[in-house]
Amino acid sequence: MSSEARRVEHQMTDKGYVPVYTTAVVEQPWASYSPTDHAVWGQLFRRQREILQGRACPEFLTAMDAMGMSDAQIPKFEELNVHLQQATGWKLIAVEGLLPELTFFEHLAAREFPVTWWIRRPDQIDYISEPDLFHDLFGHVPLLMNPVFADYMQAYGAGGVRASTFGPEPLANLTRLYWYTVEFGLIDTPEGLRIYGAGILSSKGESIHCLESAAPNRIGFDVQRVMQTRYRIDTYQKTYFVIDGFDQLFKATVDPDFGPIYYRMKGAESIPAGSVLDTDRVFNRGSGEGWLADGDV
Numbered sequence: 001m002s003s004e005a006r007r008v009e010h011q012m013t014d015k016g017y018v019p020v021y022t023t024a025v026v027e028q029p030w031a032s033y034s035p036t037d038h039a040v041w042g043q044l045f046r047r048q049r050e051i052l053q054g055r056a057c058p059e060f061l062t063a064m065d066a067m068g069m070s071d072a073q074i075p076k077f078e079e080l081n082v083h084l085q086q087a088t089g090w091k092l093i094a095v096e097g098l099l100p101e102l103t104f105f106e107h108l109a110a111r112e113f114p115v116t117w118w119i120r121r122p123d124q125i126d127y128i129s130e131p132d133l134f135h136d137l138f139g140h141v142p143l144l145m146n147p148v149f150a151d152y153m154q155a156y157g158a159g160g161v162r163a164s165t166f167g168p169e170p171l172a173n174l175t176r177l178y179w180y181t182v183e184f185g186l187i188d189t190p191e192g193l194r195i196y197g198a199g200i201l202s203s204k205g206e207s208i209h210c211l212e213s214a215a216p217n218r219i220g221f222d223v224q225r226v227m228q229t230r231y232r233i234d235t236y237q238k239t240y241f242v243i244d245g246f247d248q249l250f251k252a253t254v255d256p257d258f259g260p261i262y263y264r265m266k267g268a269e270s271i272p273a274g275s276v277l278d279t280d281r282v283f284n285r286g287s288g289e290g291w292l293a294d295g296d297v
C-alpha cells in the first residue's frame with residue numbers, strides 16, 4: 001500500500017468495519033505486482049470459477065470471458081476498460097481501499113467503478129477483513145458488461161448522491177439495498193436460482209451456502225422490503241433476496257424514484273435479518289440452523 005494513503009474513518013462493509021482512505025484515484029501499479037500476487041490471483045480465480053459453474057448467473061461467467069479475465073495474471077484495468085467502454089461505457093479506476101460514501105456514489109453516477117488495486121497475501125486466501133482486488137475485480141466487474149445491470153449501478157450512484165442530502169435514514173436504506181443486491185443478490189432463472197452478488201461470487205463458502213443450505217431464507221425482491229431489512233456482517237446471510245431479472249433492479253431505482261420511497265418509509269421499523277413476513281414471496285423458508293441471535297446491523 002502506498003505511503004500517501006491515510007486512513008480517515010472506518011466504514012461498515014460486508015467484511016465488517018474497514019478503513020476508508022483519503023486517497024482518490026491512483027494508477028494501477030501493474031508492474032509492481034510480484035509473482036506471488038499473480039499466483040494468488042490465479043489460485044483464487046481457478047477455485048471460484050470451478051465453484052461458480054452452474055451457480056453464478058450465466059451473464060457473469062460469459063462477461064468474464066468476454067472481457068479477457070483469466071487465471072494467467074492479474075488483469076490490467078486499462079485492457080478491461082477497452083471492453084467495458086465498448087459494452088456499457090463503464091470504466092474501472094484504481095483506489096487504495098474504500099472511499100468515503102459520497103465520493104463512491106459520485107463515481108458510480110459517472111460510470112466509474114473503484115477497484116482496490118492491491119491483492120491479499122497467500123495466508124489470507126480464505127479470509128481478509130477488507131475488500132481487495134480479488135473481491136472488487138472478480139466479484140463486481142464482470143456484470144458491469146451487462147447493459148441493464150450497468151444502468152442500475154449508475155442509477156444507484158445517482159440515487160446515493162441525492163440521498164446524501166436527505167440525512168442518515170435514507171443512506172442506511174440505500175446501504176441495505178446495495179448489500180442485498182450488488183453484494184448478496186440471487187436471480188431466478190429457468191435453470192434455478194443463480195448468484196449475481198459480488199460478496200457471494202468472491203466467497204468460496206457462501207457460493208455454496210446461499211444456494212444449497214436449508215438455513216437461509218430466500219425471498220422475492222421488493223425494494224421497500226429490502227431497504228427495511230437489517231443484515232449481518234459477521235456470518236453468512238440469514239436472508240437472500242431473489243430478483244426475476246436485472247430490469248427489476250433498474251426499475252426499482254428509477255420508478256418510483258428513490259425520493260418518494262424515503263418519504264413512505266420515514267420512521268418505519270427495520271426488519272430483523274431473519275424474519276419472513278406474510279407478504280413475502282418465499283422461495284425457501286430458512287431452517288435458521290446456525291443463526292446467531294444478535295448482531296444484525
Ligand SMILES: [Fe+2]
Pocket residue numbers: 131135136140183198199
Ligand atoms: Fe463489494
